[in-house]
Amino acid sequence: MDTPEPLLKIRDLHVGYGKKPILRGASYDVVPGECLTLLGANGSGKSTSMNAICGFVRPSAGSVLFDGQETAGLPPHRIFALGIAQVSQARDLFPDLTVEDNLRLGAMRRGGKELTQTLAHIYDRFPRLKERRKQATRTLSGGEQQMVAIGRALMSRPRLLLLDEPSGGLSPQFCEEIARIIDTLKEDGVTMLMVEQNLNLAFRAADRFIVLRDGEVVDGGDVRAMAGDHDAIVRNIYL
Numbered sequence: 001m002d003t004p005e006p007l008l009k010i011r012d013l014h015v016g017y018g019k020k021p022i023l024r025g026a027s028y029d030v031v032p033g034e035c036l037t038l039l040g041a042n043g044s045g046k047s048t049s050m051n052a053i054c055g056f057v058r059p060s061a062g063s064v065l066f067d068g069q070e071t072a073g074l075p076p077h078r079i080f081a082l083g084i085a086q087v088s089q090a091r092d093l094f095p096d097l098t099v100e101d102n103l104r105l106g107a108m109r110r111g112g113k114e115l116t117q118t119l120a121h122i123y124d125r126f127p128r129l130k131e132r133r134k135q136a137t138r139t140l141s142g143g144e145q146q147m148v149a150i151g152r153a154l155m156s157r158p159r160l161l162l163l164d165e166p167s168g169g170l171s172p173q174f175c176e177e178i179a180r181i182i183d184t185l186k187e188d189g190v191t192m193l194m195v196e197q198n199l200n201l202a203f204r205a206a207d208r209f210i211v212l213r214d215g216e217v218v219d220g221g222d223v224r225a226m227a228g229d230h231d232a233i234v235r236n237i238y239l
């Protein structure tokens with residue numbers, strides 16, 4: 001079978017803060033329809049990688065090609081307009097706004113019928129949000145707020161969804177729910193790049209993984225091909 005053309009191609013990416021190098025020549029691809037998870041110890045550059053893709057930090061060298069277009073150095077709003085949406089660790093919701101108002105904010109300039117259809121689709125995927133659509137977002141559980149954050153990112157109909165620690169601070173039961181949400185997003189054809197410290201969730205939800213160490217890719221492969229034997233990957237992350 002031919003390998004599909006990557007949706008995202010990262011090549012020899014270098015990012016640093018001040019004089020401190022964080023990403024030191026990372027290269028990897030994300031292919032359409034997959035969920036790729038970025039693994040690595042604390043401080044290995046996972047969130048920095050996400051932030052560079054979204055334009056929140058500027059690479060000092062290298063290339064980020066999204067659907068063939070160079071995006072390294074573009075401002076975040078231009079990258080968002082091309083179809084890359086991020087659910088950050090902080091979630092960045094407006095706690096006093098209702099669930100529905102938070103979701104609508106994700107639609108940006110889309111309006112009318114398209115917005116109504118997208119909202120209906122998100123409520124179909126997240127019935128708990130439909131039930132709570134008129135509640136202030138601060139009254140929701142942490143897991144439900146994570147659903148709002150994912151739903152809001154989906155309102156822009158992204159072609160690439162970046163998930164930074166979707167399990168962050170949530171219960172083990174909710175991690176299973178996140179894995180189910182990722183499955184449904186895959187059914188909808190959403191391509192995802194995920195950072196996840198919870199390795200059970202990462203291996204349950206992702207199709208492929210890469211391991212970053214000191215800003216370089218040191219391992220990677222197909223999750224299913226590991227047949228549940230993840231010890232070697234875990235050693236590569238932490239040793």
Ligand SMILES: Nc1ncnc2c1ncn2[C@@H]1O[C@H](COP(=O)(O)OP(=O)(O)OP(=O)(O)O)[C@@H](O)[C@H]1O
Nearest residue numbers: 017022040041042043044045046047048049195197
């Ligand atoms: N804005 C910043 N200014 C200076 N240093 C930063 C900044 N953001 C991150 N760093 C540093 O860059 C390094 C990599 O951070 P990054 O958040 O990318 O790591 P990570 O792999 O996502 O780690 P974690 O798993 O702990 O979230 C860390 O040492 C961090 O302190």
